[in-house]
Amino acid sequence: MMKQRYFLKKDNTKIFTEYETYLRCEDRSENTIRKYMRDLRAFYTFLGRASLTKEAVLAWKRQLSESHALSSANSMLAAVNSFLDWIGAPQCKVKPFRIQREIFCKTEKELTQEEYRRLVAAAEDHKNRRLALLLQTICATGIRVSELCFITAEALELGRATVNCKGKQRVVFLPTELRRLLRRYCRDRRIDSGPIFCTKTGQPLDRSNIWKDMKALCATAQVDPRKVFPHNLRHLFARTYYRLEKDLSRLADLLGHTNITTTRIYTAESGETHFQQMDRMGLVLSQT
Template sequence: MITRFKDYLAKTNLAKNTVASYVWTVNYFLSHYGEVNKKNLLAYKGYLVENFKPQTVNLRLQGINKYLEFTKHDRLKVKFVKVQQKNFLENVISDADYKFLKAQLKADGYEDWYFVVWFMAATGARVSELLHIKVEHVKVGYLDLYSKGGKVRRLYIPKNLRSEASLWLKRKGITSGYLFLNRFGQRITTRGIAQQLKHFADKYGLNRDVVYPHSFRHRFAKNFLDRFNDLALLADLMGHESIETTRIYLRRTASEQQKIVDKVVNW
């Protein structure tokens, strides 16, 4: 049954990691609770709520619900738990720390990493999207990304980044192909980027919690709205399905809130 469930998921255009997560969840449920009934499903939900964050709980429940769809037990589907929206952005690198990191990487001769950081912060690219950028895209100034639903999102490379990246590529003698390669000449991995960023955080005395790939995508969004207050355009640039997702960037980061409170509250 599990094998057939896995095949069923594979036909629904889900990412491999998502399929693996759902299959693991169902295996865990069946091995620990046995029979699929309302009582056992609610017991499993209770276990999840007590031990995991709401996002993780809902991911597990989504896997269970997919299995219930597959086995034609839709009436047993479990309701998701409510995720409380925070009124601030967490763990976003500050503009000052971003500029400091970039400057240090350049000064110390880590040119490839200087451009990794700059490309993420200046394009809003997800780290997986960053790996698709080629020399040819730098030349034309953009990269078209295609989602599973057939939608196209254009990732723009700003003029100042294009100009400096072109000189960097010329110095390296690279005229085509992917920008970011490892020492073996293969595309660097998302994990490799994340690990190296933590190394640089330690090296330069930055908070490790804010130096990770997606933090620079957040920085792009914050900086964009600070300079050009158009939420609908930012939603398009970020590739958000709903403008509601983009609204989070109208909020202050926790550290920004603290600074404002410290400055304003003197009573």
Template sequence: MTPGATSKDPLVDAFLRHLRLERRLSPRTLDAYERDLRDMAAWMQEHGREWLNLNQAEVRAWTAQRHRQGLSARSLQRRLAALRAFYHYLKREGRIQRNPAMGVRAPKVERKLPSTLDVDQMAQLLELPGNKPLDLRDQAMMELLYSSGLRLAELVSLDMSDLDLSDAMLEVTGKGRKTRRLPVGSKARIAIQRWLEIRQELAEENEPALFVSQRGKRLSPRAVQSRLARRAMEQGAPRRVHPHMLRHSFASHMLESSGDLRAVQELLGHADISTTQIYTHLDFQHLAQVYDQAHPRARRKKPD
């Protein structure tokens, strides 16, 4: 659903308008809310229910039915979160007294550890050959993704005005339109400076984007994904590489070196520290491997 579109449901439309105008959520996030609420609306229509008279038992029944139909635990969690947010809004507006989605839990999600590259693999990946404009642009993008732990959307939304190389700082607009200032490492500064020296060869006049395509316009997320996958293949990466893998690698390496979970949370722009804590599992996994290989009481005896 694009901004300004309607779902033909006055309550849902008002909620989405609130998310767009007051919470300033992205069109993609609004689409997800609309899809999840539309699924609940379809279930209610089948059972002759309406938003304002739904109860907790019925929310549980909807959750159980969707689970039996094969919906994953992660998808159910997301839909319940959307439903809770919707009813929280209706309660705030005085339309209901109780939130029927509160207390309803989806099955637990088995947490999957993010894929990362180790330090040596990252170093190999970032040794890009070539001095053509696209070579220098790709080098700068990849260095910046790893240097500052950027999300893909944050990278492509960067403007020239967001960058201060003299102070080695970058202002980033993340989820929920929240801004944060991030340091830019020395390798990334050098790569960006080289790109800026020839950027005008590609960029259209008055184009504010830091990274542009051959046509001179702001790069799309898909173009960045494609370029990174191609570069990784050329550099002999051990697996398919995507932009978020560089962010995961940044977080893992920072936490492994510093042990400062709060600092890594700030750098990543995570609202909840539990999101950042997944990287402690990666770090522990690494430490466990080192222990198994190095400790005399941990090493398995060789078979006779």
């Protein structure tokens, strides 16, 4: 039965707390839980004192289409639809926006290998050895920034890390040269157990601080700030691997993707690359 009694109150703290507990029982990641709760509160701010109806959700959907990118709007709708299922009000759910998948990635957001090398060099110029190694670890393994905590001193000795993320477990192999660099770093920092990338107090690095540190490299590296964020290193790993192996299924396993359609997004290159390939095909004949 729909928990209507909660919607008559100004304060929905209780229902939100119960829903957050439900998400944890469903083994959702902390980042997912925070996002769902943030989106849910945004919806209730929009709803105000109005009743929860499908018309109200549709009105919010229309507002999102005017204020957000459609992909962002869809993720917010997914959060609210999940909540509506939980409270027993599936009749209030709305469909996501239909978005045609882009064949090419945007050139202004495609990080190249040369730009990646300049970012690593800039980190070293800034005397930030930890950041230089962090960039290389993400790019050389394809892990998510949230998975850095699984790169431990113990994993370094094994040559592989067991990563648990989004309810799935996979093995991430550590390249030989990366292991050599990380061993030296651990030796100098006297890290003999636990996560390699951590604060002075031994806590895993916060993703917001990593993001900020990366952005600080842009000027020195002469790289467009729009290209510089941790997840773009994962995309560079995917494109580089696919160019060499042309094995989309294996790449999906390495990235921890359940749906190979997601992996296709990671391997998309800029339209300029395809333009050059078409020029090399030589199928346009000279006029006689």
